[in-house]
Amino acid sequence: MGEQKKWWINRPWREIQTNLREIDMLDINAEQFVADLQEFKANVVMINAAGIIASYPTSLPFHFQSPYLTGDSLKDIIAACHKADIKVFARTDFSKVRRPIYETHPEWAYVSQKGEIIDYNGDVHVCLNGEYQQHYAPQIIKEAITTHDFDGIFFNMGGYQVKDYSYRYYGICHCDSCKRGFAEMFDAPLPKVEDASDPLFQKYMIFKQQTLKNYAVTMHQVILGVRPDICIANNFELKEGMIRQESNTALDRPLPHWQYSASENTKWAVSSYPEMVSSNTTVDFPDYYHRHVSVSPFQQKLRLAQNLANGGGLDYYIMGRLDNKEDKSGYEGIKEIFHYHAEHGEEYLNISSHATIALLNGPSANQAEYRGWFRFLTENHYVFDTLVVQNALNLSWDKYKAIIVPDYQPLSNEFTARLDAFTHAGGVVISVCRSGFTNEAYIARHTPPLKSLGIDKISSVREDNRSVYFKLDHKDQFTRFPVSDLIYLDSHYVFAEYNDQTEAFFKLIPPHMFGPPERCYYTQVTEHPGFTVSAYGKGCGIFIPWKPGELFHRQGYTNTIEFVADLLEHVAGLKPIQGNLPPMVEATLFEQKGRNSTLLHLVNGTGHFGATFYEPVTLSDLEVIFPAAEAPQSVISLISGSDCEHEYSDGQLTIKLSKLGLFEAIKISF
Structure with a gap:
């Protein structure tokens, strides 16, 4: 075309x-x-x-x-x-046809395992196949x-619609077209339930991907x-x-x-x-x-x-x-x-992100873990991209210093090899919990997925970790914990054996008594780590054997986000936008290609309160600091059209805002 x-x-x-x-x-x-x-x-x-x-x-x-x-x-x-x-x-x-058309061609319809169709107000669901x-x-x-x-x-x-407009769930389609197509592809009957751990359903997910x-x-x-x-x-x-x-x-x-x-x-x-x-x-x-x-x-x-x-x-x-x-x-x-x-x-045409961090996502993601990391990065003012598994291998990763894999389990051999090559060339891979534990066909791997993590063997995965903590050591790198010695966790923990070159941080306190209060204390501290760091080529692999993102997304305690903030900054060596922005302000940086200029956006999320969105609180006297190769010729607010107060020193650009309403868009011309 x-x-x-x-x-x-x-x-x-x-x-x-x-x-x-x-x-x-x-x-x-x-x-x-x-x-x-x-x-x-x-x-x-x-x-x-x-x-x-x-x-x-x-x-x-x-x-x-x-x-x-x-x-x-x-x-x-x-x-x-x-x-x-x-x-x-x-x-x-x-996805549907009117009832009279269905009655002429009932073979077009979605059919449940029980042999039932979905007729919603006279509209009958039809099957993709x-x-x-x-x-x-x-x-x-x-x-x-x-x-x-x-x-x-x-x-x-x-696609494959299994719910009606009232969100009632009907299950996998069992029409003759689906039965025939699945049998031709896998010589097997259709699975009865959607269970990601079921090998037959894993094949069904591949069937859906291919037919779609x-x-x-x-x-x-x-x-x-x-x-x-x-x-x-x-x-x-x-x-x-x-x-x-x-x-x-x-x-x-x-x-x-x-x-x-x-x-x-x-x-x-x-x-x-x-x-x-x-x-x-x-x-x-x-x-x-x-x-x-x-x-x-x-x-x-x-x-x-x-x-x-x-x-x-x-x-x-x-x-x-x-x-x-x-x-x-x-x-x-x-x-x-x-x-x-x-x-x-016109200011928003032909722009590209200044991000040096990539966060992995895709259709098989642990969305809770992913969203927790999305918040970690956003609320600590890191500039980052999100790469989806479906197309990430077709993109260049050269601009990234770090790639975060947030408990994303089904990764192909090609993908894990690319992550290892990225690390070997000088990048940082942060792999969380069960990332890569299966291949793209959802078949479990029997060896550690990433060489760059320094893992010799995956021993087991324990799901119940109530009353479990990590005892902090290396507190010089975790400056956000001046008076706290513990980080709590919940849900999965991966027990693994590491090679001798892998450095372990923190010590796991296993489940212990938490009631009655008189017996609420622990007696054992193990050598199982809260995270590990493994040098690999010119870069390093960081392995977090639990799920801080999911925990933060669900509970939101600062105990979790401060751990990740210190890890990103003082262990992974990643630098966020500096200044005095509160966590509720999202900051992004985009290059205006061919114009020698950059767009800085600040979005004020203070109006989000519980389950309600109110008008955001106007914020005052904000300061944003980030690296710039040279002093700008102008710094102008697109919202007001006014010049923004700024100064440039030692490779750092400081922009000052007297107030911030819902959002600010600042054009920085060099």
Whole structure:
């Protein structure tokens, strides 16, 4: 595809998804629709087009046409958007069909192990491997994008859906297509339950990965075969287009809300797929059940500020139309951030992170451990990237001084060898707990995964470590513990044998009496370490045989984050941004390539309090200090347009801020 046809390249990205309901098409007015978008200064919109319901007159008998098409047509809406230079994405959903279509073709349906289908309000779930998704969905796509001048296409609820909109779980699909496909691949019956330790389910995860990849390739060939100019969302096979994600909430999701949702989503997209547009949306509503009321407007603004600070675009998702929405409480804040970006959008094009640390993530991650490390790095003001396993091997690691592997278990031999080579060349690998204990096929390794860690043998893994501590030694490197001699742990601990060159830190105090108070003391201190350091080539491997990230994510005690902060700074030799920023302020640094300038973002998260997002507290008299090769020519706030007080000395740039509201964006020109 010619570069001139890739309209999304170098386009400041401000998307709104109006998830149009059937009834919204009754009286929709194209000019009003566009005028509403222009109030936000949106330049990309996503609207419902095809799949469960056709929002246009369709000629396909297996495509259920909406009976509410009495307002302006999709063609009129698209034409009006294009006249206003607004690109239009078609939202499609092939996870379900209307009941009458199912009754004609019951073989298309998802089938539970008990032989039951999922019929939710007359919409029946269909299987990815069935004839509808494999054969008829591509025909629907071809019709939609050849009869309408869409600029992009998005697939909603793709893959293997095992829950309905009420989050009821139905289990692995046992339709004939799945049975046949799995038997052809592995000569085995489908697993009955989702159990990551079950060898049969491990094969099923590989089956899902392969079938999903094959399906995506088929879809992309269909789309680009007739519309090579179209932008495909989440096109990871070709690594182009946009990555669409959501920052959302759910009523039954464990609390607290993940306050770095937008930062996390944007960071991995920007770091791992630098050629793609990161479009992480702030979902306006609390959950499926309550789509017509908005979450906190300050929560939505925080998400958008995090998107920008981490190099992504802006995205806002509502149910229905902008004009008939009954809760518009989020509009003012969304417009404020969108208008700021409309004025300064060029500043966010062609930028790259200054990060020298990479944090590993991916579909098989221990998310609790990963999120704990995300907080460790963010709240200690380290500049870092997130690399996903799926594409990390295709990227250069040359800019990184350290790579953190947070209990990520299934790693290929190629991946572990790359980590060892990175260490040997002078890098630091921090491997946590069971990282790499299985290969990419989830088969357990019988030898230590990384040579760089200095482990001779994995002896055992104990899960129950209540009342276990580490007795601190080497306190000269752990300056945050002037009056504390213990670090507590919980959950897994890896017992291992190390080579003679590996240095062990701290001493494990095994489970002991904790009640009644009269018998609450320990009598034994072992030689099992809290972490180890092994020289390897020009670098070193650091092994943490327990899970501080998961513990901190769950409990949040400073006893844990101070341990990691000291380890990062005084053992791994990594330097954060200095100054007096409180932990609730996120800091990022991006190079504006080709412009000899840097963007510093500060995002104020003080409004997050318990389970609520309030307006952040305005912070005063902040100071940010980080290395710079030379004195800057100018330091200007993009928010206010004013010069920022600063000084340069001994290779360090100090920037002073009198106050910080939700976020600050500072352009440093050299």
